[in-house]
Amino acid sequence: MRWVESEFPTGSSEKVLEELRDLPDGVFGGQVPERIQASLVIRTGGDWHVFQQWVQLAHSDxxxxxxxxxxxxxxxxxxxxAVLGTPR
Structure with missing residues (x-):
């Protein structure tokens, strides 16, 4: 996900992508994985700790x-x- 690489500092972007790949199926709730993964990163401001809070929220609900x-x-x-700036 190029967006993650552009928003997060080098080093943490790799950790973010790894966390997103390793999310358990239960976190997706039957939704499109991209939707859940995007929800965990788009409001972080590129901050690893904020991302971790979003991941914990997703594990909860x-x-x-x-x-x-x-x-x-x-x-x-x-x-x-609109957030990504380009159509997929």
């Missing part, structure tokens, strides 16, 4: 992570495209 990141509604793809 993935729905809270989606809503908190602004990806809780049906228009989540449009919102994600």
């Amino acid at each position: 993935w729905r809270d992570a989606l809503v908190g990141a602004g990806l809780g509604d049906e228009d989540w793809r449009i919102r994600l495209d």
